[in-house]
Amino acid sequence: MLVVHHLNHSRSHRILWLLEELEVPYEIKFYKRDANLRAPKELRDIHPLGKAPVITDGDVTLAESGAIIQYIINKYGNGRVNPPKEGELIDLYISHFAEGSLMPLLVNRFVFSVAPDMAPFYLRPLLRMVLSGLDARLVAGPLKASLKYIEDELEKSPTGWFAGGSDPTMADFMMAFSLERAYERMPDAIGPNTKAWIKRVQERPAYKRVSACFDGKPPGVKL
Ligand SMILES: N[C@@H](CCC(=O)N[C@@H](CS)C(=O)NCC(=O)O)C(=O)O
The missing domain is CATH 3.40.30.10 (Glutaredoxin)
Incomplete structure (x- = not known):
């Protein structure tokens, strides 16, 4: 098993x-x-x-x-x-983009935001200033561009799934956790197509069955 x-x-x-x-x-x-x-x-x-x-x-x-x-x-x-023939390339690309590009940005943002609270209290204001400066210089721009890119890709899809097929494909499975975390951390940067995609994911009966077995806190964000 x-x-x-x-x-x-x-x-x-x-x-x-x-x-x-x-x-x-x-x-x-x-x-x-x-x-x-x-x-x-x-x-x-x-x-x-x-x-x-x-x-x-x-x-x-x-x-x-x-x-x-x-x-x-x-x-x-x-x-x-499996993606339809015409959706194979975007499926491949988005599948890699999820961990290769989007998640590192989200993880950096998360680490920069929690690190000050883990430091001795007298260092926290200084750390907060330095790390939020780093976030502004290294994370904010690429993250915004990435989320806009995702929004535009979803706009092109005839079905709302990344590869344009009738069902989710690898790209959607890979992006589910990533886009939910992105929505949690910056709801204002998430466009209507991406929001609709998150909703579409969360409405899948299969997704709901998983949420039911989660330890207290369902993984999905509230839209
Ligand atoms: N690129 C890896 C990332 C794996 C990863 O960082 N997993 C996190 C959970 S989302 C983890 O295990 N964190 C706990 C730790 O690093 O101790 C993947 O997609 O599987």
């Missing part, structure tokens, strides 16, 4: 949503973040990097959400959740 090693409030939500869409039987093993929001050491017993998501499937242990999603679609997809 395929096992999803799931860390609370993490990217492994993408994997659960995909498995529910494909109706693949799976088990969830829950791990809880520590006070520093890090994964517990038990996750390193599964994979040396100790990050979520990780899956085990028979002899296979696989980390990195993009690799996991591709593995699951190849092994269990039976032709489902």
Whole structure:
């Protein structure tokens, strides 16, 4: 049986949503973040990097959400959740863009915003000033441009899914966690097409089934 090693409030939500869409039987093993929001050491017993998501499937242990999603679609997809021919390139690009470009910006913004609270209190005002300056110089511009780019791509889609097919594809599974976090952190930068996309994701019965098993806090943002 395929096992999803799931860390609370993490990217492994993408994997659960995909498995529910494909109706693949799976088990969830829950791990809880520590006070520093890090994964517990038990996750390193599964994979040396100790990050979520990780899956085990028979002899296979696989980390990195993009690799996991591709593995699951190849092994269990039976032709489902594949992009239409004309949507293949955008599906490929957005699938990589999610972790390669968008998430690093969101993680930087998150780290810059929480770091001052983790420092001794007398350093906090100074750190806040320095880190918000860094955010303004290094993160704000590229993040705004990225979200505008996503908005424009969704505008072009005839169905509202990234690859323009009737169902979500890898690009949508990869972007789900990312765009929900982006909406949480900067709702004003999220355009109407992106908002409609988040709503479309959250209305999928498969997505709702995942939310039902979340530890207290559903992952989806309230629109
Ligand atoms: N690019 C990786 C990122 C993995 C990652 O950073 N996961 C976070 C959760 S969303 C994590 O495990 N954080 C806890 C830690 O680093 O200790 C992926 O897509 O799987």
